[in-house]
Amino acid sequence: MPAAPVHPVAPAVVPHPLRTRPFRLLFTGRALSLLGDAAIPAALALAVLEATGSTAALALVLGCAMVPKLLLLPLGGVVGDRFDARTVALTTDLVRCAAQLLVGVQLLGGDPSLAVLATAEAVGGAAGAFAMPTGSPLIQGTVAPEALHRANAAMAVARSASRLGGPALAGALVLTVGPGWAFILDAATFAVSALLLTAVRVKRVRIPRRSLRADLAEGWQEVRSRDWYWTSLIGHSAWNGAAAVLMTLGPAIAVHRLGSATTWVVLLQVGAVGFLLGALLADRVSPRRPVLMANLGLATYALPLVLLAVAAPAPVTIAAYGLAQAGLGFLSPVWETAVQRAVPAHALARVTSYDWLLSLAAMPLGYALAPLAASAWGPEVPLLAAAVVVGGCCLATAFVPGVRRFR
Numbered sequence: 323m324p325a326a327p328v329h330p331v332a333p334a335v336v337p338h339p340l341r342t343r344p345f346r347l348l349f350t351g352r353a354l355s356l357l358g359d360a361a362i363p364a365a366l367a368l369a370v371l372e373a374t375g376s377t378a379a380l381a382l383v384l385g386c387a388m389v390p391k392l393l394l395l396p397l398g399g400v401v402g403d404r405f406d407a408r409t410v411a412l413t414t415d416l417v418r419c420a421a422q423l424l425v426g427v428q429l430l431g432g433d434p435s436l437a438v439l440a441t442a443e444a445v446g447g448a449a450g451a452f453a454m455p456t457g458s459p460l461i462q463g464t465v466a467p468e469a470l471h472r473a474n475a476a477m478a479v480a481r482s483a484s485r486l487g488g489p490a491l492a493g494a495l496v497l498t499v500g501p502g503w504a505f506i507l508d509a510a511t512f513a514v515s516a517l518l519l520t521a522v523r524v525k526r527v528r529i530p531r532r533s534l535r536a537d538l539a540e541g542w543q544e545v546r547s548r549d550w551y552w553t554s555l556i557g558h559s560a561w562n563g564a565a566a567v568l569m570t571l572g573p574a575i576a577v578h579r580l581g582s583a584t585t586w587v588v589l590l591q592v593g594a595v596g597f598l599l600g601a602l603l604a605d606r607v608s609p610r611r612p613v614l615m616a617n618l619g620l621a622t623y624a625l626p627l628v629l630l631a632v633a634a635p636a637p638v639t640i641a642a643y644g645l646a647q648a649g650l651g652f653l654s655p656v657w658e659t660a661v662q663r664a665v666p667a668h669a670l671a672r673v674t675s676y677d678w679l680l681s682l683a684a685m686p687l688g689y690a691l692a693p694l695a696a697s698a699w700g701p702e703v704p705l706l707a708a709a710v711v712v713g714g715c716c717l718a719t720a721f722v723p724g725v726r727r728f729r
Contacts, residue, residue, distance in 0.1 A: 339473040344464040347522045351515030353480040358511035360488020365504035368496055373434045386440040387447035392683055394451035399675025400537045401452055403668060406526050407459035412519040414453035419512035421446035422505045429502030454678050455671040462662045462670065463524035470662050474655035475605035482598035482651055527667040541672025544665060550613050550724035555677055559684040560715035561620050564627060564708035566688025571701045572630055579633040589640045596644035600651025613728045616656045617719045619649030624713030631705035
């Protein structure tokens with residue numbers, strides 16, 4: 323008797339994560355807070371300069387926001403793993419809401435205190451150190467494993483959209499009602515995000531209670547044990563340092579060698595569009611070797627650095643910067659998905675915190691060294707050096723066995 327025919331079973335169709343309520347609430351809150359945050363840099367710079375007339379005062383306020391974040395990031399990773407990521411994110415949203423509200427009220431009062439502004443930004447930066455490591459655990463805890471890539475791509479699209487809309491929103495608020503309202507708006511977005519988080523159910527992974535030192539050591543061991551991870555972090559750190567060099571020296575080159583300040587504004591906007599296109603591409607493409615492809619995309623940042631150094635025509639430089647930002651937009655969801663799938667859930671926040679720490683720590687170094695090197699040897703030298711470092715570090719990961727094997 324012949325055997326019954328075997329009919330192939332169609333694979334289950336996984337709905338887009340935005341169709342699921344927990345991730346939709348999470349995404350809405352994160353998208354709103356990203357938009358509010360994107361409006362802050364321009365508003366803060368204008369507000370401090372208007373109030374004090376001092377670039378040193380602006381540097382002080384920016385430093386107060388950055389230093390606590392760098393110092394507390396490893397501790398933030400431990401807290402994100404040891405406690406409920408949703409509770410940590412909700413608490414930090416409320417803290418940042420209060421800090422930005424205080425800044426907004428100070429600015430609206432017409433006579434802001436530099437000490438109050440610096441303190442509020444320090445509190446907000448410290449809260450950010452605990453909030454940033456919760457990003458991956460929150461996504462992993464609200465979507466199915468097979469939907470992680472599309473969830474990360476959606477977050478990257480929201481991030482890129484905020485880069486496009488945030489500065490424009492800041493400009494509109496500053497020119498119409500004053501910079502203080504940009505901070506009031508940012509505080510409101512954090513309040514809405516916290517409210518939405520109260521309705522999100524996140525799967526929680528419990529870890530045994532140990533000493534802080536043991537938790538930090540375990541997180542670092544998770545990083546060291548994966549050659550694809552720690553070598554990629556070197557590339558990420560090099561990219562952020564190179565970005566700081568470009569952001570420091572690029573405006574002057576655009577004004578004096580490429581035509582006008584408009585060139586710099588167009589370059590930044592094209593970069594924001596490139597980031598968005600890269601994130602959209604990542605939503606549609608799942609590379610077989612995600613870490614390798616993402617790192618190769620980051621290496622393209624060497625192109626605009628070289629072109630700025632040689633004062634290439636503005637359209638070519640702008641196009642290269644757009645391509646480089648598309649590489650970053652592609653890397654973001656691809657990298658985050660790879661980490662979420664490879665790192666144990668109980669250590670994810672700690673591992674993510676080390677990523678943020680190494681990436682952010684390189685930026686102050688770039689900001690400090692770029693003007694010193696430019697004054698000694700001209701802007702071409704630091705720009706070309708940054709191009710060699712970021713291109714070399716990112717391309718070198720192709721020789722790491724774990725990077726090539728990661729699928």
